[in-house]
Amino acid sequence: MEHKKLIEKRLKNYTQNNMGNLKEELKAKIIETLNLEDLTVEDIADGDALFGDGLALDSIDALELIVLMDKDYGIRLADPKEGRAIFTSIQTMADYIEANRTK
Amino acid sequence: MSKNYYIESNVLIQNNKVISDGKELFSSDSEEFSNFSKTAYKHFEIDYPKFFKMDNLSKLAFLGAEILLKNQNLNDTDNDIALILANRSSSLDTDYKHQQSIADKENYYPSPAVFVYTLPNICIGEISIRHKLYSENSFFIFEAFNPEFLVNYSTYLLKSGKSKKVLWGWVEYFQEEYKAFLCLISENGTQEVNRETIKKLYTK
Amino acid sequence: MGNAVYISQTNCITPLGFDLKSNIDAVLNGKSAIQASDKYEMFPNVLLGEILDEEINRKFSALSIDYQFTRLEKLLILVLYPIIKDKKITEKSVLVLSTTKGNITLLENQNSAVSEADLGKLAQKIADFFGFTTRPIVVSNACVSGVLALSVAKRMLQFSDYKEAFVIAGDEISEFVISGFNSFQAMSDELCRPYDKDRKGINLGEAVAAAYLSKQKSANAVKILGEGSVNDANHISGPSRTGEGLFRSIQSAFKEAGILPEQVDFISAHGTATLYNDEMEAIAFDRINRAEVPLFSLKANYGHTLGASGLLETVISIEALHQNKILPSLGFQESGVSKPITVFTEFQNKEMNCFLKTASGFGGCNTAILFEKV
Numbered sequence: 001m002e003h004k005k006l007i008e009k010r011l012k013n014y015t016q017n018n019m020g021n022l023k024e025e026l027k028a029k030i031i032e033t034l035n036l037e038d039l040t041v042e043d044i045a046d047g048d049a050l051f052g053d054g055l056a057l058d059s060i061d062a063l064e065l066i067v068l069m070d071k072d073y074g075i076r077l078a079d080p081k082e083g084r085a086i087f088t089s090i091q092t093m094a095d096y097i098e099a100n101r102t103k
Numbered sequence: 104m105s106k107n108y109y110i111e112s113n114v115l116i117q118n119n120k121v122i123s124d125g126k127e128l129f130s131s132d133s134e135e136f137s138n139f140s141k142t143a144y145k146h147f148e149i150d151y152p153k154f155f156k157m158d159n160l161s162k163l164a165f166l167g168a169e170i171l172l173k174n175q176n177l178n179d180t181d182n183d184i185a186l187i188l189a190n191r192s193s194s195l196d197t198d199y200k201h202q203q204s205i206a207d208k209e210n211y212y213p214s215p216a217v218f219v220y221t222l223p224n225i226c227i228g229e230i231s232i233r234h235k236l237y238s239e240n241s242f243f244i245f246e247a248f249n250p251e252f253l254v255n256y257s258t259y260l261l262k263s264g265k266s267k268k269v270l271w272g273w274v275e276y277f278q279e280e281y282k283a284f285l286c287l288i289s290e291n292g293t294q295e296v297n298r299e300t301i302k303k304l305y306t307k
Numbered sequence: 308m309g310n311a312v313y314i315s316q317t318n319c320i321t322p323l324g325f326d327l328k329s330n331i332d333a334v335l336n337g338k339s340a341i342q343a344s345d346k347y348e349m350f351p352n353v354l355l356g357e358i359l360d361e362e363i364n365r366k367f368s369a370l371s372i373d374y375q376f377t378r379l380e381k382l383l384i385l386v387l388y389p390i391i392k393d394k395k396i397t398e399k400s401v402l403v404l405s406t407t408k409g410n411i412t413l414l415e416n417q418n419s420a421v422s423e424a425d426l427g428k429l430a431q432k433i434a435d436f437f438g439f440t441t442r443p444i445v446v447s448n449a450c451v452s453g454v455l456a457l458s459v460a461k462r463m464l465q466f467s468d469y470k471e472a473f474v475i476a477g478d479e480i481s482e483f484v485i486s487g488f489n490s491f492q493a494m495s496d497e498l499c500r501p502y503d504k505d506r507k508g509i510n511l512g513e514a515v516a517a518a519y520l521s522k523q524k525s526a527n528a529v530k531i532l533g534e535g536s537v538n539d540a541n542h543i544s545g546p547s548r549t550g551e552g553l554f555r556s557i558q559s560a561f562k563e564a565g566i567l568p569e570q571v572d573f574i575s576a577h578g579t580a581t582l583y584n585d586e587m588e589a590i591a592f593d594r595i596n597r598a599e600v601p602l603f604s605l606k607a608n609y610g611h612t613l614g615a616s617g618l619l620e621t622v623i624s625i626e627a628l629h630q631n632k633i634l635p636s637l638g639f640q641e642s643g644v645s646k647p648i649t650v651f652t653e654f655q656n657k658e659m660n661c662f663l664k665t666a667s668g669f670g671g672c673n674t675a676i677l678f679e680k681v
Contacts, residue, residue, distance in 0.1 A: 034216075037155035059545055060156075063215040063491060071212040080492045186538070193409075193426050193447055198483070202414040205486045211349055218487035219544050219669060222407060224448045228670030231538040237555055240538045240672060241455060244445035246427035252444065256459075259466040265535065265559060277422075 023094045030090075033068055034061050046091040054089075062087060074102035108258050109292025111268070113304050114170045116163060116283040122307060123170050136279055140166060156216065157229060158197045160276040164188065164226035165233065167285040171270055172234050175287075184287070185239035185266035186227045187257050192277040193223045193244055199278075226274060239266050248273045248284070250301045257288060258296070273305075309465025313528040313681065314457070316519040317622040320386045321609055322358050322512070325366060331626045334608050335654050337637055341498050341510045341610055350485055354496065356512030356610035357480060358382070376432070377410050379479050379515075383433050386515040387475050391437055394471075401469045402443040404430040405456035405476035407614040409447075412481045433475070441469075449668030450577070451536065452476065453516070453617025454676055458534040460520045470521060476618035477515035484613070485511060491544070493581055499611075501578030501604035501636060502585045502650055504643025509579050512610020516618040524681055529625050532566060532661070532677040535559025539671035546583055546667060550591030553667055556675040557595055560663070564677045568595045571677070572659035573633050575624035577666045578604020579611055580638065584667060589644035591665075598647040601655070607638030617666040617674065624662055628680060631658050 027041040030050075034057065048054040051062070065087050069075040075097065077083060086096045114123040119139045121129040129146050133139040140162045144154055149169055157165060168186075175184070197220040204213045219225060224242035231240065239260055243252070257269040272285030284305045286296075294300050318326065322340035323333040340356035347353055360378070367381045376384065383404075394400075409426045413419050422428075430443035444463070446456040453476040460472035478484075488494050488511060495508035524530070537559060539552035547553075561568060574597070576588055592602065605620045612619055627634050633655040642648060661679045 035155040036152070038152060058542070060216050060219060060543075066492070067212055067214060067490060191425065191427055192422070195421055195424060198408075198411060198414065198424070199421050201487060202411075202483060205349075205482060206417075208349060211486075213486045213490045215487075215490040218490055221483075221487065222447070222449045222669055224668075224670040224672060225543050228538065228543045228672070231540040231671055232542065235540050237537055237540050237551060239536055240448075241446065241459065241536065242448045244426040244430070244447050245442070246425070246431065249442065252442075255466055256462065259462050262466075263563070265563075 019094060019098060022098065023090050026090055026093055029068060029072065033064055044090060047089050050087050050089055069097070072103065073097050075100050108261055108288050108290060108296045110294040110296055110300065111287045111289055111292040112171050113286045114167045114283070115304065115307055116167055117281065121166070121170065128170065136281055151233060158220035159281070160194060160196060160223065160274065161220060161226040161229045163276050163281055163283050164274040165229050167272070167274065167283040168230040168234070168270060171285055171287045177234050179235055180237070182234060182236045183238050183267040184236050185257070185260050185269040186230055186236060187241055187253060187269055187271040188227055188274050189243040189245055189249065189253060190223065190273060190275040191244065191246055192275060194221050194225070196277050197221050248305065250298070250305070254296055254301065261289065310522045311524070312461040312464045312520055312522060312531045313524055314518050314520055314531065314625065315523065315525045315528040316390045317517065317625060318386050318390055319514060319516040319619050319622045320358065320382055321514040321619065322356050323608065325362065327622065327626060331623060331630070334605065334623055334634060335632065337635060339498060339608050339637060340512060341607065347482055347485060349482070350489065353485060353494070354498065354510045355480055356510065356612070358513055377413070379410055379477055380429065380432060382515040383475050383477050384436060386517045387437065387473060390517050390519050391473060396438045398440050399468060399470040400439060401441050401463060401472050402430065402434045402437070402439050403446065403456050403460045403472055403474045404433065404443055405446045405452040405474070405614050405618060407447060407449060407452060407478055408481065408484060411483050412479065414483065447614070448672055449670050450611070450613055451617060451666040451668045451672045451674040452614040453619065454621060454664055454666045454674040455536055456618060457518065457520070457531070457621065458536060458674060458676060461531045461534065464520060464522060472520040474518045474520060474618065475515065476615045478513060478613040478615050480511055480513045495580065498638055499580035499607050500638040500640070501580045501606050502589070502642060502644055502648060503639050504641050506580040506582065506585060506643055508581055509606065510610040512612045514609055514612040514615040514619045516615055516622050518618060518622060527629065528681050529628065529678045530681055532679050533560040533563030534674070534676040535563070536672065536674040539673065541671055543671065544669050546587035547671070548587070550587045550594060552671055552673040553588065553591035553665060553675065554594045556673045557591065557663065557665065560675040560677050566661070566677070568597050570661050571597065571600055571663050572657065573662045574600055574602045575620055575662060575664045576602050576604055578606055578636070580606055586644050587667070588665070589646040589648055592648065593646035599649050601633045601649050601651055603634045603636035603650065617664070621664050624664060625678065628659055628662055628678065631656060633657055
């Protein structure tokens with residue numbers, strides 16, 4: 001029982017760390033790929049809106065994110081309109097990638 | 104060339120220097136255009152993050168226009184300053200980048216942000232958006248700087264009433280070789296638009 | 308402003324035919340050039356409007372020319388040839404070329420210098436072939452280039468000593484362009500449906516077209532009444548939500564023409580079948596209160612032929628004007644734009660005098676031009 005709980009706890013930590021790493025990685029990639037010159041990883045909170053009032057990304061940025069998903073994580077969106085929900089924030093992106101990545 | 108129109112202002116960007124109306128406004132030791140353009144951007148205190156998404160041709164044209172339009176009292180709806188630009192290489196510098204991105208079928212990820220700049224008139228779009236120029240605009244290709252055509256075309260726009268002012272010029276960028284020569288012309292101004300004046304300003 | 312300018316001769320080459328007659332007949336009969344293509348490994352079965360290479364080579368070899376020309380150059384020569392062959396080119400003749408990418412396929416060859424694809428070189432080659440002594444003018448302004456080239460030629464005839472202008476327009480399908488539009492998620496996997504509620508994007512096509520402009524008023528000519536080319540100042544790839552640039556371009560054309568919008572018999576629009584473009588156009592046309600003027604797009608017949616589209620579609624529309632036929636808008640079934648529009652799915656016979664041609668493109672550009680029968 002103890003052992004099982006320990007494994008579960010370790011798995012949870014491992015996933016959270018990975019998730020943490022993934023989110024940092026995403027922030028860095030977005031800054032670089034989208035040429036967000038004045039931003040650093042520290043400036044982007046996990047829950048910040050990527051479109052609209054937050055980072056104010058535009059339609060070309062959205063298309064770039066679709067390419068990024070494919071190139072770096074092997075995820076091809078069946079319908080690009082799905083992108084709207086997935087790209088709401090770093091958190092939603094990371095959640096989706098974690099669940100669907102093939103790379 | 105016309106006698107009735109005048110150069111309000113001009114700018115020349117080449118060899119890591121920005122020269123306008125006879126004054127050197129900025130110069131940099133940077134060899135690479137991307138560094139030069141970044142330090143110029145900072146020097147002129149331009150607050151426009153989208154600048155960093157642009158390709159080099161657009162950055163070059165944008166910087167030139169920024170200098171010329173700074174004192175123009177622009178508003179949100181009625182800025183009738185035509186943009187008539189030309190070059191030799193079109194958008195080939197960026198075209199090459201896009202072509203590279205589709206060269207390897209195993210690593211095939213063309214970028215929409217690169218592709219959108221594979222048209223030379225996008226630099227005009229960037230300037231229009233920044234300064235809200237709802238105005239006449241055309242991009243031409245010539246094998247060499249053709250001031251006769253550009254001035255005649257621009258003065259037509261003024262004479263016909265299609266435009267109140269015209270920002271015309273040459274913005275050439277290809278593989279680190281670049282030159283931007285832009286003039287703002289209208290009924291007001293200090294120097295008459297004529298062949299000798301243009302030639303002197305262009306070949307500084 | 309200056310003397311009137313007329314278009315008295317035109318020609319076009321498309322997958323639907325190597326002359327104007329075969330093209331107008333095909334469009335009147337609702338034919339489409341769009342088919343699944345197996346030419347592009349990375350885009351299997353992509354829908355394209357391709358001109359057959361064998362046809363190009365067959366027609367070109369009939370001209371018995373020794374010199375080496377690229378595929379696009381051959382097409383441009385072929386389309387201009389019938390118009391120019393009986394004319395004497397002088398220092399008052401000018402060539403105006405509209406193209407977005409020109410010989411971009413040369414970049415596929417790693418051993419070619421990138422500068423081989425210079426648009427100025429392309430224009431000069433064509434100009435030299437036909438014996439022009441004046442410098443050719445190249446208009447490269449995204450998808451409005453074909454219409455803008457007509458405006459530029461007309462303006463030149465008004466402000467300079469030139470007596471005549473030969474305007475040619477052309478663009479080829481290439482992996483360069485397909486891969487780019489694909490990255491924009493802009494392409495439809497079905498025949499495109501301009502203005503339709505189920506439209507999902509463009510089909511790409513290729514074509515060349517030509518027009519002869521002068522100040523001579525001849526029997527079969529059309530007069531250019533007015534034109535304008537105003538930017539949206541909104542976004543480099545998305546059109547203005549208020550159709551600002553297109554609306555102002557149309558206003559500028561009417562102002563110059565000195566006619567009222569009521570006098571327009573039909574609108575030959577851009578209609579690429581993307582969600583945003585078609586909606587923007589509907590808004591702009593609504594702002595000039597012309598909901599009841601028949602509107603059509605030729606993009607489902609030919610695909611989007613980029614730098615050729617404006618001139619090709621103008622040439623077809625001029626012929627339709629001469630024949631007093633309102634063209635059908637292929638691909639349309641039910642309106643999917645927020646403003647009322649009048650679109651026919653079969654051609655209509657109607658005595659007509661005047662039409663408006665519009666185009667819009669990346670970079671926020673728009674062009675509008677008005678034509679009238681003489």
